[in-house]
Amino acid sequence: MEADIKKEVRKFYDSVGWKDIGAGLYQNARYEDLRPVAWEYIHRCHIRVKRHLPASGKYILDAGSGPIQYPEYLEYSKGYKRRICLDISHLALLGARKRIGDHGFFVVGDAANLPFKPQAFDALVSLHTVHHIPADEHRTCFEEFMRVLSRGGQAVVVYSWGSDSQLMKCFRRPIAWGKRITGRLKRMIDSEKSKSALPIKGLSPEAEKLVRTPGTFTFRHDYNWITTNLAFLPGLEVLVWRSVSTAFTKALVHRLSLGKAFLRLIFWLEERAPHFFGRVGQYPMIIFRKMMTEPEATRADIS
Numbered sequence: 001m002e003a004d005i006k007k008e009v010r011k012f013y014d015s016v017g018w019k020d021i022g023a024g025l026y027q028n029a030r031y032e033d034l035r036p037v038a039w040e041y042i043h044r045c046h047i048r049v050k051r052h053l054p055a056s057g058k059y060i061l062d063a064g065s066g067p068i069q070y071p072e073y074l075e076y077s078k079g080y081k082r083r084i085c086l087d088i089s090h091l092a093l094l095g096a097r098k099r100i101g102d103h104g105f106f107v108v109g110d111a112a113n114l115p116f117k118p119q120a121f122d123a124l125v126s127l128h129t130v131h132h133i134p135a136d137e138h139r140t141c142f143e144e145f146m147r148v149l150s151r152g153g154q155a156v157v158v159y160s161w162g163s164d165s166q167l168m169k170c171f172r173r174p175i176a177w178g179k180r181i182t183g184r185l186k187r188m189i190d191s192e193k194s195k196s197a198l199p200i201k202g203l204s205p206e207a208e209k210l211v212r213t214p215g216t217f218t219f220r221h222d223y224n225w226i227t228t229n230l231a232f233l234p235g236l237e238v239l240v241w242r243s244v245s246t247a248f249t250k251a252l253v254h255r256l257s258l259g260k261a262f263l264r265l266i267f268w269l270e271e272r273a274p275h276f277f278g279r280v281g282q283y284p285m286i287i288f289r290k291m292m293t294e295p296e297a298t299r300a301d302i303s
């Protein structure tokens with residue numbers, strides 16, 4: 001069953017998710033808001049990850065790296081000798097190799113069963129990946145991350161509360177209204193643009209079809225599950241990565257309604273209350289570290 005899910009996820013990313021759709025983008029970009037009005041907010045959220053990583057080291061693991069699709073991702077490994085990109089998708093790693101060449105090592109593998117020795121990495125990032133792993137392997141995945149982290153190392157895992165996000169639940173109706181109104185206005189102003197799934201001109205009909213292809217398996221545990229089941233991780237913190245979803249920004253953030261200023265306000269609030277927005281917002285960062293004095297634990301010790 002678990003093996004079937006992983007096969008399905010790999011097949012999806014090899015045949016759809018990491019397919020080039022032109023303009024330097026992949027099909028996966030459908031999950032991001034690529035409009036200029038949202039750029040600054042999204043950029044600042046990406047850069048947040050770096051704050052929680054040691055500035056330099058020998059090896060950093062990117063578990064579920066994809067093709068390192070956004071430029072900000074390159075920042076995370078700047079102070080490191082090598083970035084080890086691990087992914088279940090071969091196509092993802094071909095893309096990652098194109099981006100970082102000799103700076104990287106590229107390993108096809110499973111984040112819940114890492115093919116590395118204990119304490120191999122000074123730092124670890126895993127962005128938007130654990131939710132593609134079967135539910136009963138999420139804890140194993142974090143155990144694996146902890147196992148391969150060296151003493152003094154730190155890890156940042158970007159996760160999602162999915163439809164359980166309390167904040168986004170409050171905005172369900174406004175998002176639906178905003179989506180409807182935006183769709184109508186787009187059709188009135190520019191009927192060509194309204195047909196495209198992404199704000200990019202000149203996508204081929206094949207690319208448009210790919211962008212509209214439904215996604216693959218995902219499962220998200222909730223905040224209580226994470227804080228209870230991952231309590232063994234030293235220094236565990238759940239902080240905000242991004243409190244609003246892509247559906248929220250696409251529906252409610254627009255240039256003409258001072259959208260950029262609205263997102264600046266949201267970012268400002270997130271900075272003031274990172275734990276609160278980490279708990280109620282859409283995407284949390286799960287942060288932990290291996291203490292300098294941490295004994296080397298086996299999986300059995302942790303369970």
Ligand SMILES: C[S@@+](CC[C@H](N)C(=O)[O-])C[C@H]1O[C@@H](n2cnc3c(N)ncnc32)[C@H](O)[C@@H]1O
Nearest residue numbers: 013064065066087088089110111127128129132
């Ligand atoms: C949503 S993408 C995120 C990619 C990248 N981290 C990013 O933020 O752009 C999820 C990635 O996780 C990979 N993945 C899914 N299940 C995996 C597993 N069990 N082990 C390793 N990688 C996996 C997929 O192939 C895909 O590249």
